Structures are given as structure tokens and as C-alpha cells.
Amino acid sequence: MNSTSYRRSHGDSVGALRAWFTQPYDYRWMADFQNSRPTGKLIRWVMAVLTLNYGVLAVVSLFSAGTSRSAVAIGWKACLVVMVVVVAAAWIRRPFPGRLGVVTFAVFADLGTASSLLINPLADAIAACALFAVIGTFCTFFLSPRWLVAHLTFAVACTIASAVPSYAAGGVDVASLVFRTNVVLLAIAGVPLTSHLLVTTLTDDARSSLLDPLTGLLNRRGLDAAFDDVWPLGRGEDQCSAVVVIDIDRFKSVNDEYGHEEGDAVIVRVAERLRAHLGKYGVIARTGGEEYLAVVATSRLRIDALVHGVRRALRDAEDTVAVTVSVGAAILYADSALWDQNIDIVTRATRIADSMMYEAKAAGGNRVVTTLL
Structure with missing residues (x-):
């Protein structure tokens, strides 16, 4: 990460935001750090459990009223469950991944969640969008600002797209729909974005305290x-x-x-x-x-x-x-x-x-x- 970007932009919020968004992200350092610490294995197990939980939710949703039980819907959820098991096993058995691995996982989680919205009951759509908050937390700690913004844009678009049919179908007043949608948007977008800015700043400051400012070598x-x-x-x-x-x-x-x-x-x-x-x-x-x-x-x-x-x-x-x-x-x-x-x-x-x-x-x-x- 660029240790001077924020200092150059001190006092200029637009410049600071631009510096945050464009700074390089050291995926290799993150992978090496996680693989060299005992907590790295714990984090991989947590990711495996969360991934498996997505598969459990896919199965449970088949028994909800209003869920599509067409051959296509059931077949796709079966595929999701198989992929979830494979990905969870990879988290347990393999080292913490580098750039390709973490980006692929985030994209897989986003697309899997979005596809589930299409075949889950309409009444559950907004609540199901809260799953994007879990993916956002992963992106906060392990992906670059650009990938985080890409995830947030996709998650917000899916949430709004889920709210529109709920309003069109009736059965919920506008105020309640706006309230639910706004709560979910705060969870899936506001929290990860704020957290990433804070974590990046703290990490930048922590690294700077270990570096010689003139040469970039360790102090x-x-x-x-x-x-x-x-x-x-x-x-x-x-x-x-x-x-x-x-x-x-x-x-x-x-x-x-x-x-x-x-x-x-x-x-x-x-x-x-x-x-x-x-x-x-x-x-x-x-x-x-x-x-x-x-x-x-x-x-x-x-x-x-x-x-x-x-x-x-x-x-x-x-x-x-x-x-x-x-x-x-x-x-x-x-x-x-x-x-x-x-x-x-x-x-x-x-x-x-x-x-x-x-x-x-x-x-x-x-x-x-x-x-x-």
C-alpha cells in the first residue's frame, strides 16, 4: 500500500478518497501474512463454515412457501450446494489464496447470492440481500478498494432490483419498503465501505511506523x-x-x-x-x-x-x-x-x-x- 498517499492528500477529502481508491493492494503480502500466522488457519475455517452456511440456506429455501420448484431452480440450487462444498473444502485444505483466489471467491459469492434471489420467494428477497454484507466483510479485509467498490455497486443494484418487484406486487406500503431497503443498504454498503477506509488508514499508519520515510526500507x-x-x-x-x-x-x-x-x-x-x-x-x-x-x-x-x-x-x-x-x-x-x-x-x-x-x-x-x- 502506498504509505504517502494519505499524507499528500491531508485536508483534501476528495484527494484522500482518490488516493484510497487508486492505491495498490498487496495480495501477496496478505496471503503470506495469513499463512505465516496461527490465526490464518482459524480464518480459513471461519470462511469454510460461512461458505457451507450459504449451501444450507440454499437447501432450506426450497421448503419456503413461494419458492420456485421447477427443475431448473432445483438443479441450479443443487449445483450451488456442490460448488459450496468444494469451495469450503478448498478453504480448509489449501493455504490462504493470493489475488486470483480471493477475487474468484468474492465473484462466486456475489453471483451465487444474486442467482438465489431470482428463485427465492419474493417476500424474502430484501432480507436475502443482507447476505451481501457477509461478502462485503470479506472484501473489506482481503480485496483492493476497487474490487470492494465493484462488489458494493453490484450488491446495491441487486438490492434495489429486489425492492422494485416487492413494491409492484403490493402487500407492503412504500414507507415500510423504503425502511427495509435502507437498513439493508446500510448493512451491505455503508458498513464495509467505512470499515475499509478505517482499516486501510490504520494499516497504512501501522506500516509507516515500521518504515524509513526516505527510502521505504524498514526502520x-x-x-x-x-x-x-x-x-x-x-x-x-x-x-x-x-x-x-x-x-x-x-x-x-x-x-x-x-x-x-x-x-x-x-x-x-x-x-x-x-x-x-x-x-x-x-x-x-x-x-x-x-x-x-x-x-x-x-x-x-x-x-x-x-x-x-x-x-x-x-x-x-x-x-x-x-x-x-x-x-x-x-x-x-x-x-x-x-x-x-x-x-x-x-x-x-x-x-x-x-x-x-x-x-x-x-x-x-x-x-x-x-x-x-
């Missing part, structure tokens, strides 16, 4: 929160973990000679190249003015090339301001005895990597110094 707080997702991976067979500290050499002279604006551009450029070089192997943070820290996990065969490749990854002959870096790394192989000792390995590795970086800087900079733990 120290964000790095501390991300350590546990990477560091243990180094315990796998033939794997290792490492803390890598990178510091730009003689950065003060860059600010003095070129100005702080160019200095900021250098910091951002280094951050982008570090992300490209190390990002797939772990997490990266900006921990000081011109200092970065990465925690990576990779194979024993790759770690040396990865760490020593940092200087090359940051170098480009076309750079307006050429800089070098000093790199220090503390590497922990999977067979190290430190894994089983009652010590704070991460803190120890960070301190040692930092001392290795200062050793590289004391030797003239533009070099890499590593050590094994």
Missing part, C-alpha cells in the same frame, strides 16, 4: 519485528544466516560538496540497489543516517558471493555522485553450536557485524570484512 523498529521471519531459516540443512552492516564511506563530504538534497538521493539510490541485491534473501533496514543493516538467510555456497557482491551491486559508472561502502558481516552456519546456546544470537551477530564494518572503514573503506560465529 529499526520494523527490522526488530521482521528478524524472526528470516533468522531461523539459516538452521536448515546447508544453510546459514548472516547480519550484514553497510555504511557509506565519507558521506559527510557528499553533503558538504553536493548538498543535502543530493545526499538524500545517494541514500535512496543505495537503498534501492541493496533491495535489488539482498531483498530476495531477507530483510533490509536503514538504521542510521548513511548506515543500513540486512538480515539474510541463504545457502553456505552462496553467502560469500552475496556479501562480497554488495560493493559491486552498488557501483555504477554513470552515477553523478560516486560513493563506496564499508561492509561488515557476521555469518552463522546451520551447524554452529551457538544456535543451541542460551544467548541472544541476533544481538551478538549485529554487534559483531557492526564491528566488522568499522574494521573495514578503519582500513580505508570500500571493502568487506566478514567473520564466522
